[in-house]
Amino acid sequence: MLSKVHCGILLGALSVSMVAQAQDYLPVLQYHHVSTSSPKSTSVTPEQFTEHMDYLKTAGFQVVDLRSALDDLRAHKPLPEKAVAISFDDAYRNIYQGGFPILKERNFPFTVFINTEPVERQSRSFLTWQQMKEMEASGGVFANHTIRHPYMLRKEKGESDEAWLSRMTEEVDTVENLLLENLGHSPKMLAYPYGESNITIRTMMKERGIMAFGQQSGVVSADSDFENLPRFPASGAYSKLSTLKTKLNAKPMPLLAEQTGGDFATDQSVSIRLTFKEGKYRLKDLACYVAGQGKASLNWVSKSEVIATANKPFGVGRGRINCTMPDNTGKHYYWYSNVWIRSAPEQGYVSEKS
Template identity: 60%
Template sequence: MSIVKLSAGLCIGGSILLSSYIQAEQFHLPILQYHHVGEETPFSTSVTPAQFREHLEFLENDGYQVIDLSSGIKKLRNGEGLPDKAVAITFDDAYKNIYEKGFPILKEKSFPFTVFINTDPVLHKNRNFLTWDEMREMQQYGAVMANHTMSHPYMMRHNEEESFSAWFARIKQEVLEVESLLVETLGSSPKMLAYPYGESNELIRSFLEELDIVGFGQQSGVVSSDSDFSNLPRFPASGAYAKLSTLKTKLSSVPMPLTKVDTGGDFAGEEPVSMTLSFKEGQYRTKEFTCYVSGQGKADINWLTEQKVSITAKKAFSYGRGRINCTMPVKKSTNYHWFSNVWVKPRAEEGYVVEKSEKY
């Protein structure tokens, strides 16, 4: 078991500073995703202040180590271990209530966190969004501001009459402008981006990789050194997913031990989606491997070999985003391996870029 040194510069108080050296026992990272902290904000993207406090007190009392997301990701990419029970906290969008309702609790607990900011409402001084001064204050207590694009667009969609090259130039500008603002206004960029609505395609992900920017989607799962760092998973912790009972299961989950994932692409069509997962060599509880399709129940599962499985939805997705979540109990444990994938079924009028060409 490896030993790592944690410096005070990486941690803003909390139990991981009890010793200069701790044993690194975890090589994966669950990441919690929030949006609003409020009682009158949209249910699907909100936790109440009481729920948020309940989540953080559980983390504190159950021995979880809340770590800085950027530092944790860098360690995993380098094959280094994290503190046992490490977890990271993130927010999407630069909502004012993060500062007003969430930040006081985070500061009380000395928990670091990341806010993915879309900068247009900040620059226009929208009263429902954070100000630069509020962000600077939060930075002093462990907050990191990261990229969520300028205008929060559907990145995979072109505008009316927009060519392929014009669409891609606009998307690149959405990313690059925020990177510049983070450095110029807040002092630095962690080079992390959360895709608005969790949507990205191969071209966008390749662009981020060229810039050495880590990308985050909205599919659920646990990050490890084997993950695709252009499209990392997070666990939603708001709305219907805010119940502490279900959150506990996700927090204790570990990555699905995979060597290859074939999803058939980013888009769903008129046929049921299907994906194939290839497992690392090992003994697993494959008889208890289960997958659920959003809005459909259990998926059809076909083991092609002892290490390869095909998962197929029972029927085609409706328009919009659909997902398949797969779990499998960890051998000799009550925890679960977890993997999820999201597809988009586009309407023609929505203008999704479905091919790498000037034609749509």
């Protein structure tokens, strides 16, 4: 029989072991269609999806419930080693037909962000509430993707800022109510359509206790903005298993501060200012890439602070800078991404201050 001293030593060793196996960050995979007949840019085939899920299983990844994992990260509670979460945007029926059987067979939890307008009008291309209930029984969670999937920062012609905000409030609150009405609960999570948000929309999320996702790539940690969380796209051009492996092994960039200049780009080149936490990092190996432009220029203003600048202005649309840096083991990459919107007058975007 073990003495109290021996029990204490054993428990202490177990605690150290558990901490060593713990993870304080979470990569989240983003999918849309699981089909051979849907748009390739937002799709994986059932075969590709099977390949992804089989890799998670054989490589020892622990697929976790997204909301529970976010709560734990925010509370600085450790996640299992190699924790990862799976998510889908839009309420496509092919998720049920092509993706759900694969997830169910492997007992993987998953989250689907649903836009409810096509669900409510019973479109044959979208999920039904009954299908969602069936999926819930096998680890599915259904969250908010607005009613009509609008560009949330665009005003309709002649619309005031107040009317725009009222319309966006309806887009969010209506879906929350429909989730409660049809499924009995809401996880209080939202994915911004097209990944677009601003301080006004993010404040709306915070006031409602809703955690929200953009479309910038990266890894969630306790330091993340929980009203603008990153995910890794895993469909279309991003569906290759080789690139997915790199993202699954990514870590959050160890930043003390970041300055992006806001959500909107202008006719000037964008830049970001990154300040790194104290620590031994391979800062000389940091590389930042601008969408469609190649490498950004890096200006180290101090040993721990860098300004990354695009070579030229973005065109109209969404532009991004991705930064990566190998960790000291060389097995993982630290990852950071930021997205800007370059708007055109006819698109009706709200002002930067709205």
